[in-house]
Amino acid sequence: MPAAAADMTLKLGHLANEDNTWHKASVKFGEELEALTNGRIKVQVFPNESLGKEMDLINGMQLGTVDMTITGESLQNWAPMAALLAVPYAYKSLEHMDSVAGGEIGEKIKAQIREKARIRPIAYFARGPRDLTSNRPIKTPADLDGLKMRVPNVPLFVDVWKALGAKPTPMAFSEVFTSLQNGTIGAQENPLALIKSASFYEVQKYVNLTEHVRSWIYLTLSELTWNKLSAEDQKNVMEAAKRAQAYERELFLADEKKLVGELEAKGMTFVQVDKKAFAEKAKGAVLAAVKPEIRPIVEDLFNQ
Structure with a gap:
């Protein structure tokens, strides 16, 4: 039983x-x-990895040298269900994602993370969906035919874009701008915030609203730290986390809206995409790539 609440500083x-x-x-x-x-x-x-990189912080939380971090699907190294945080085409909209993250599946994911990684998710933040940028409008999977595009070095992403008909090339993020500029590749995919901060508007004309990966990330607390708190302070932590989550969502929605305006002002055109056609074509590759233990859940999400 934790002793009378003492002063503490969480890192x-x-x-x-x-x-x-x-x-x-x-x-x-x-x-x-x-x-x-x-x-x-x-x-x-x-901020800025000044306390260590994501994996170092997770390890630190398990040892008790770090109290908190923000982390997501990296936790699948311990808890396979954490992969559900970022499955291509699993979430149709922000509302759909919220119903999963805040519902029964979300509770199971959090329970597995607590048990296997000894880390406690206390709030979640939405991430900007990933969209495809290109120099020709892409409305259906057929428009991808032969398109050379950069993807991060994630086997699932490579498989999905191959299944959709593109020619995905894994490449470091730092090389993307130059490769688009010299025509080595004709497209790339990232959230709007990164499209803007990397100045891709200088070398790409279209933002195709594929929203192919919607995901969330957790604000987490070490179980060792949690167990040091009195029942009352555990309640305080959860209340503060709830307020931080609501605050982040407000900022996130305002940000996404602002980014559309800023990218349009830089000359980019936003293209509506037949998302259903993309999801149907990607489904087989997604199901083949996810671990068997989460496959039934993913299949169910696709059918919702």
Whole structure:
């Protein structure tokens, strides 16, 4: 049983920069928790990997040297169900994703992460969906025929784009701009925030709203740290996390809207895509690539 609540400072490290909504929500979490505990519990936030890279932070949380981080499908190294955070075409909309992340499947994912990784998800943040940029409009899978495009070095992504008819090439993010500029590749896919920050609008005309990967990421607390808290402070942590989650969503929605305007102002055209046709064509490759234990869930998500 934890002793009478003592003063403590939680260390929260993450990979995003200070402008990112995750960072702002982390700071908000700290402010709320400090207020709820009358200053007894403070949160020190370390952005830009300044406390360590994602995997180092996860390991640190398991050892008790780090208290908190923001992490997502990387946890599938411990908890296979964490792969559900970022399955191509599994979530039709933000509302659909919310119903999963905040519902029964979400509870099972969190339980497995707690059990296998000894890390406790306390809130989740939406990530901007990944869209395809190109120099010709892409409305249906047929339009992808022979399109050379960059994908991250994720076997699932490579398989899915192959199944859709494109020619995916894994490549480091740092090489993408030059490869688009010199025509080695004709397309790439990323969330709007990265499309803007990487200046892809200088070398790409269209943003095709494929929204092929919708995903979320967790604000997490080490189980070792959680077990040091009194029942009342555990409640305070969850309340502060709930407020931080609502705050992040507000920022996220405003951000996505603003990014569309900014990219249009830079000369990009947004293209509506037949998402259903893409999802149907990608389904086989997705199901073949996911682990057997989550396959029935993924199949069910596709059919919703």
